[in-house]
Amino acid sequence: MKRVLSFFLTVVISFCLVAGFSPVSAAKAENIKVGAILAVTGGASFLGGPESRTLEMMVQEINASGGINGNKIELIIKDSAGDPEKAISFAKQLIEEDKVFAIIGPSTSGETMKIKNIAEEAQMILLSCAAAEVIVNPVAKYVFKTPQKDSHAVQKIYGTMKDMGISKIAVLTGNTGFGNAGKGQLEKIAPDFGIEILASEVYDKKETDLSAVVAKLMANKDIQAVVNWSIVPAQGILAKNMRQAGWDVPLFQSHGFGNIKYVEAGGAASEGIIFPAGRLLVAEDLPDTNPQKALLIKYKNDYESKFTDQVSTFGGHAYDALTILVRGIKKGGLDKEKVRDAIENLQGVAGTAGIFNFSPEDHNGLDIDSFEMLTVKDGKFAIYHK
Amino acid sequence: MQYQPMTPELFIQYLFAGITYGIIYAIVAIGFNIIYNTTGIINFAQGEFVMLGGMIVITMHAFMPLPLAIAVAVLITMLVGALIEMVFIRWLQGPSVLRMIIITIGISILAREAALHIWGESVRTLPYFIGNEVTSIEILGARISPQVLWVIGVCSLMVAGLSLFFKFTSLGREMRACAANRRAATLCGINTKNMVTLSFVLSAGIGAMAGCVMSPITYSEYDMGPGLAIKGFTVAILGGLGNSVAAVAAGLLLGIIEAFSVSVLPLAFKDAIATSILLIILFVRPHGLFGSSEAASLKEF
Numbered sequence: 068m069k070r071v072l073s074f075f076l077t078v079v080i081s082f083c084l085v086a087g088f089s090p091v092s093a094a095k096a097e098n099i100k101v102g103a104i105l106a107v108t109g110g111a112s113f114l115g116g117p118e119s120r121t122l123e124m125m126v127q128e129i130n131a132s133g134g135i136n137g138n139k140i141e142l143i144i145k146d147s148a149g150d151p152e153k154a155i156s157f158a159k160q161l162i163e164e165d166k167v168f169a170i171i172g173p174s175t176s177g178e179t180m181k182i183k184n185i186a187e188e189a190q191m192i193l194l195s196c197a198a199a200e201v202i203v204n205p206v207a208k209y210v211f212k213t214p215q216k217d218s219h220a221v222q223k224i225y226g227t228m229k230d231m232g233i234s235k236i237a238v239l240t241g242n243t244g245f246g247n248a249g250k251g252q253l254e255k256i257a258p259d260f261g262i263e264i265l266a267s268e269v270y271d272k273k274e275t276d277l278s279a280v281v282a283k284l285m286a287n288k289d290i291q292a293v294v295n296w297s298i299v300p301a302q303g304i305l306a307k308n309m310r311q312a313g314w315d316v317p318l319f320q321s322h323g324f325g326n327i328k329y330v331e332a333g334g335a336a337s338e339g340i341i342f343p344a345g346r347l348l349v350a351e352d353l354p355d356t357n358p359q360k361a362l363l364i365k366y367k368n369d370y371e372s373k374f375t376d377q378v379s380t381f382g383g384h385a386y387d388a389l390t391i392l393v394r395g396i397k398k399g400g401l402d403k404e405k406v407r408d409a410i411e412n413l414q415g416v417a418g419t420a421g422i423f424n425f426s427p428e429d430h431n432g433l434d435i436d437s438f439e440m441l442t443v444k445d446g447k448f449a450i451y452h453k
Numbered sequence: 454m455q456y457q458p459m460t461p462e463l464f465i466q467y468l469f470a471g472i473t474y475g476i477i478y479a480i481v482a483i484g485f486n487i488i489y490n491t492t493g494i495i496n497f498a499q500g501e502f503v504m505l506g507g508m509i510v511i512t513m514h515a516f517m518p519l520p521l522a523i524a525v526a527v528l529i530t531m532l533v534g535a536l537i538e539m540v541f542i543r544w545l546q547g548p549s550v551l552r553m554i555i556i557t558i559g560i561s562i563l564a565r566e567a568a569l570h571i572w573g574e575s576v577r578t579l580p581y582f583i584g585n586e587v588t589s590i591e592i593l594g595a596r597i598s599p600q601v602l603w604v605i606g607v608c609s610l611m612v613a614g615l616s617l618f619f620k621f622t623s624l625g626r627e628m629r630a631c632a633a634n635r636r637a638a639t640l641c642g643i644n645t646k647n648m649v650t651l652s653f654v655l656s657a658g659i660g661a662m663a664g665c666v667m668s669p670i671t672y673s674e675y676d677m678g679p680g681l682a683i684k685g686f687t688v689a690i691l692g693g694l695g696n697s698v699a700a701v702a703a704g705l706l707l708g709i710i711e712a713f714s715v716s717v718l719p720l721a722f723k724d725a726i727a728t729s730i731l732l733i734i735l736f737v738r739p740h741g742l743f744g745s746s747e748a749a750s751l752k753e754f
Contacts (some may be wrong), residue, residue, distance in 0.1 A: 112574030275671035279715040282466035312586040334586035
């Protein structure tokens, strides 16, 4: 009985506290509720972790400087742990119970595809931080995404291969939504560049050792290069297993390699890996004329001084999503339809992934030049030169 | 995919890959067995001991030389093992098997969440003991990372050490007596509760040790436990629950089958093979390849 009583007391007291505080802020201006569904824990936590930290940091900064047109942002982050089922229920909760203004996320392509229609039917602005092209192709009226397109990454990789005189390759992909989408694009675009895929293997996203498959592929002497498409730590394991086996063909990775932790984990084996990525990772090396440079360096410094974590392109996708939403709200006010229209017509917005030019046909807004080919040199990312 | 003829070098390469997987599975399976023998339950938090060993050694290595860091990591994990037993298991009065198993699953989730809060979600790795990520040595024309030899060596030593411990020390004999018949052991003056604690300490220790030596190869992260536990469980069942020598044989068998399967099947089928073997064994020989059905029928679980 005593326990029940103390529980009720706690509830009552906390209600009083909330009630005591909230009118102060609500009296001034309306709070804008922004929902975020991110894989903060679980297998895709290397995406959701930096994304949620980035959003919290940005919202703090925006609110400290007076909010958007005087309206403070109220951020509601839901941890989906990368589970599409959870993403669905969180999306419904955010839309129906929390009545948010817009949703940022989810972190992964699989989750985004599950809630694409939910957002569309509820006329809820969804700014996905996931990469797969199917999110915005076909275009859904309310769904946008901030990472670069898979097809551009593939074209960039194949273009580099062509310059290097490579035409016969092996493809390795993780069994995630991202891996599958990448595999599809790699196979579809290969003929356009005269590239022949001699072997294609899929591995489990939790794979811890790939030496057996490396032995298998290495036995095929015709393979001139390997492309690995995954967002999982296996990228580093593959590099180690290849180099230990003494196989020194060029290793290309997807834009999912944009986290310096993977380079550290791969150590000496990461040297020379070539991959496409946004310019965030090489911000210091950019010429001063680059329109992204100032913003990239500011984000990098802010993030790294606030958290004991190095900046990755993934956090950048959340940065871009919120930046775009804020731009939309500044233009369209607090009317969801107007904000949506405003986002669809945004032009020349510099983000971490590139320069966004949205249109009714293109809800990604990035072109192939948003990618730069990078390589790993002395344990750091550097711009790739032939 | 064109067919690749099996050359001797390729054979050795697959073999070593298989032995590396296999010996790690075997160590996890032995951890299951030690606890199974004294308590009659499967400790589903076994994979978390491996994770803890790996994570702690990486943290410690920042402050001290590697051998010391490994010793500290193993000791801390053993302490955690003892604590878990004392807090969650020891005070239970004649608990049912099902209840104990659910407790261990709970512990496993708890350990994972705690690790997530302590170390975060990112992947960590210990430096290679000898050389670096690209160093390799040549054995019969195949190239193998020296770390693979470390894993095989350390794990073999642990298996040998455990066998000697159980055979020739009085403590080891007391633990075996506990396994054979707990009531009789109690009547002989053996403190069975302490033996159960000791079994948790031991299996935490060997799990942590395996976690340390494999970290450079496989990386360590907070949720690596369940995957290892499933493979270890498969191996323990395959060999026959409670039999540690059989676990080594079964572990190597599964590892080598997995590695060679890659040569003919797409890589994606690797895990399906382990699961299929587990199911077949459970249907056809539930007491394991090397176990006896009579002994198994006497056990509660």
